[in-house]
Amino acid sequence: MAVYTQVTELEVSNCLKNYEIGELVTLKGIAQGVENSNFLLVTTIGKYILTLYEKRIKAEELPWYLDLMGHLVQQGISCPLPVLDKQGVALTVLAERPAAIVTFLDGKEAPEITDNHCFLLGKAIADLHHAGESFAQYRKNNVGPDSWQELLTKSTGYDQDEMVHEIQPVLQEILKQWPTEKDNLPVGQIHADIFPDNVFFKAPYHLSGFIDFYFACTDFLAYDLAIALNAWCFTDDGQCLTGRVNALMKGYEAVRPLTDQEKRFFPILNMGAAVRFLLTRLHDWIHTPADALVTPKNPNPYLYRLRYHQQTFVASSDDR
Numbered sequence: 001m002a003v004y005t006q007v008t009e010l011e012v013s014n015c016l017k018n019y020e021i022g023e024l025v026t027l028k029g030i031a032q033g034v035e036n037s038n039f040l041l042v043t044t045i046g047k048y049i050l051t052l053y054e055k056r057i058k059a060e061e062l063p064w065y066l067d068l069m070g071h072l073v074q075q076g077i078s079c080p081l082p083v084l085d086k087q088g089v090a091l092t093v094l095a096e097r098p099a100a101i102v103t104f105l106d107g108k109e110a111p112e113i114t115d116n117h118c119f120l121l122g123k124a125i126a127d128l129h130h131a132g133e134s135f136a137q138y139r140k141n142n143v144g145p146d147s148w149q150e151l152l153t154k155s156t157g158y159d160q161d162e163m164v165h166e167i168q169p170v171l172q173e174i175l176k177q178w179p180t181e182k183d184n185l186p187v188g189q190i191h192a193d194i195f196p197d198n199v200f201f202k203a204p205y206h207l208s209g210f211i212d213f214y215f216a217c218t219d220f221l222a223y224d225l226a227i228a229l230n231a232w233c234f235t236d237d238g239q240c241l242t243g244r245v246n247a248l249m250k251g252y253e254a255v256r257p258l259t260d261q262e263k264r265f266f267p268i269l270n271m272g273a274a275v276r277f278l279l280t281r282l283h284d285w286i287h288t289p290a291d292a293l294v295t296p297k298n299p300n301p302y303l304y305r306l307r308y309h310q311q312t313f314v315a316s317s318d319d320r
């Protein structure tokens with residue numbers, strides 16, 4: 001569950017005096033999510049989400065995420081809009097944590113993913129990328145390739161060393177082949193965590209928007225697509241669902257066709273996306289204390305994805 005920090009109704013009522021969104025009616029902790037403490041906040045004028053940011057995100061980083069969300073909404077993207085207080089500021093402090101109120105997004109995670117969901121998702125990711133073009137502020141990817149070796153090293157010497165030894169040479173190869181600036185891949189604002197629980201649908205094929213922008217950063221646009229492909233188009237035992245892959249790519253390219261360079265590097269971006277989530281999951285699997293409030297996610301599904309990409313990568317290299 002993800003309510004690490006409790007906040008009282010009195011504290012929230014007092015805080016709301018500084019906003020123009022009515023008075024508190026109800027406040028309820030939200031169980032989903034693992035990073036922050038989230039509350040459903042109902043006021044006399046509507047529904048909102050109150051987030052208290054926990055330790056992963058530094059307070060000084062928050063304006064970037066909140067400004068990005070505000071910008072995307074202005075550009076017509078459906079995502080939570082940070083609510084500004086009477087002084088025009090989105091960020092506040094509650095229970096000694098940085099906090100923000102954002103608008104409530106209707107919809108739910110797709111209950112059963114189909115090719116059609118993936119097609120709609122592809123289009124929506126490309127729209128998101130276009131909308132980010134006019135947001136000029138740069139933000140480094142904190143879990144980009146330059147962090148991967150350190151994550152693996154920190155996971156070494158525990159009970160997962162067999163996995164560590166399998167990953168090490170593959171990681172080396174990915175880092176060697178990772179695109180650089182001179183490869184000219186389009187760069188822009190990416191969500192970087194496009195998992196099914198961060199994309200909402202309504203009735204049943206209307207994509208109602210994206211949530212959880214707290215891994216967003218400035219990086220290769222095609223890497224975002226690779227993250228989504230990994231998260232949406234595999235079974236947990238590592239089978240690639242090609243119908244979903246084709247639909248996702250078709251949806252994306254209907255809005256923003258990939259450049260030749262993006263196509264060339266896409267296999268390595270896919271491997272990178274798999275290894276990024278494998279490494280963060282492996283790290284959390286090893287280092288999350290047994291009495292923590294959250295259950296760490298199993299790294300295995302991402303090891304299987306990595307194996308799949310590796311095999312298809314080797315096969316396609318053999319064809320050349």
Ligand SMILES: Nc1ncnc2c1ncn2[C@@H]1O[C@H](COP(=O)(O)OP(=O)(O)OP(=O)(O)O)[C@@H](O)[C@H]1O
Nearest residue numbers: 030032033034035036038049080103104105211212
């Ligand atoms: N703007 C929103 N509108 C509607 N529901 C929301 C909104 N933001 C968050 N939620 C709800 O809160 C839950 C947790 O949110 P979120 O995914 O942002 O949390 P998190 O702690 O950052 O977790 P994680 O990074 O693990 O996904 C979501 O699954 C969703 O049910």
Ligand SMILES: N[C@@H](CCO)C(=O)O
Nearest residue numbers: 193195277280281297
């Ligand atoms: N989506 C990530 C968790 C961080 O939001 C994962 O499934 O590993």
